[in-house]
Amino acid sequence: MHAAVVTAFGPADVLELTELPDPAPGPGQVAIDVTHAAVGLIDVYVRQGLYKDQKGLPQPPYVPGLEVAGTVRALGDGVEGLRVGEPVVTLSGTGAEGGYASVAVVDAAMTVSLEGSGVDPASAVAAVPNAATAYLALTEVAHLKPGEHVLVHGALGGLASAFPGMARTLGAAGVTGTARRPALERARTSALPYDDVLASDDFAEAVGDRRFDIVVDPVGGQVRTDSLRVMAPMGRMLLVGNAGGDWQHTVPTNTLWGGNLAMLGFAVGHHLPNHPEQARPAARAALEAIRQGLIPIDIQTLPLSQAAEAHRRIENGSVGGKLVLAP
Numbered sequence: 268m269h270a271a272v273v274t275a276f277g278p279a280d281v282l283e284l285t286e287l288p289d290p291a292p293g294p295g296q297v298a299i300d301v302t303h304a305a306v307g308l309i310d311v312y313v314r315q316g317l318y319k320d321q322k323g324l325p326q327p328p329y330v331p332g333l334e335v336a337g338t339v340r341a342l343g344d345g346v347e348g349l350r351v352g353e354p355v356v357t358l359s360g361t362g363a364e365g366g367y368a369s370v371a372v373v374d375a376a377m378t379v380s381l382e383g384s385g386v387d388p389a390s391a392v393a394a395v396p397n398a399a400t401a402y403l404a405l406t407e408v409a410h411l412k413p414g415e416h417v418l419v420h421g422a423l424g425g426l427a428s429a430f431p432g433m434a435r436t437l438g439a440a441g442v443t444g445t446a447r448r449p450a451l452e453r454a455r456t457s458a459l460p461y462d463d464v465l466a467s468d469d470f471a472e473a474v475g476d477r478r479f480d481i482v483v484d485p486v487g488g489q490v491r492t493d494s495l496r497v498m499a500p501m502g503r504m505l506l507v508g509n510a511g512g513d514w515q516h517t518v519p520t521n522t523l524w525g526g527n528l529a530m531l532g533f534a535v536g537h538h539l540p541n542h543p544e545q546a547r548p549a550a551r552a553a554l555e556a557i558r559q560g561l562i563p564i565d566i567q568t569l570p571l572s573q574a575a576e577a578h579r580r581i582e583n584g585s586v587g588g589k590l591v592l593a594p
Contacts, residue, residue, distance in 0.1 A: 269594055270330045270368035271574035276316030279578040284571065287330070290372045292343035297375045299355060303392045303568070304366040305334040306577045306590040307425065308510060309536075314578065325364045332366020332592075333359045333536065334396045335373070336381070336388035346375040354381040356391040358399055358546050359536045367574055369594040376543035379550040386557055393566045393589035397429040398553030400507075400535040403545060405430070405437055405481070408533045409503045413438030415480035418497065420490050421510055422446045422454045422464050425564075425589045429553075430483045431460045432561030436552070443479070445470045445490070458563040471496045481505065488513035495522045506532045564588050
């Protein structure tokens, strides 16, 4: 099979295209002929070596990639509910490797059929995993109630862009986004169902008297601290990333106590392996939101041979939406 391999921790150039033996599925696994593989910020962080000492994450050489779409190639022992040739998409929760290849082996529990969905594989791998993550974060962690108001930072980001549509399907009364000034106009004119999009550097002043029941923060840094000023009593902040790259930032925790506020971390890759029964219901909710047109996403597709270029684009912030590799 063709595969893009991380040969060492380091810059994007450590990604090399090579040939590897076709993998076979073990018990409870599925082999997939990959047509599209998602590229995410977590792939970049792992390749850079930020998590090199974290147990369970891969060491070079390895094939990166969490999420793929394609057709079932083979079924491992004990797998039911899927068949060879069936179009599928996978969710985060199968580890941090294996996707940047023409054949991938994944856990069957994280594999969802696309048959009859009307969603093409590129759109599925670009939108379903993030929309399913948004669904789980809003229902299992933040417990969004109908009529509540939501603030989403990094409005155009691959994960963040799934939250406004999913919040709408769950009954949110309003969804506001924030974006950096260079991306502000594009965010305001996008098809994403935001009521308003504000500049991230002064959103706390721009919201005026508005207060939010849920804040979705994949950015971190000062944005995280400023968000405490615009949260309603009993408000919940979902910490779902650190795209701003400030790993040393701290928040004044007494503000949480005094304001009756909560900060809740959520990493779907750690959650779903412990709750695999939630994967397919979340994916079905994601597919329904996509069908309703609530999760439009800008997809940029590159050939597998340009995996290093895909990582460079993510690192320099030139991607609005989702990058997908086509083996």
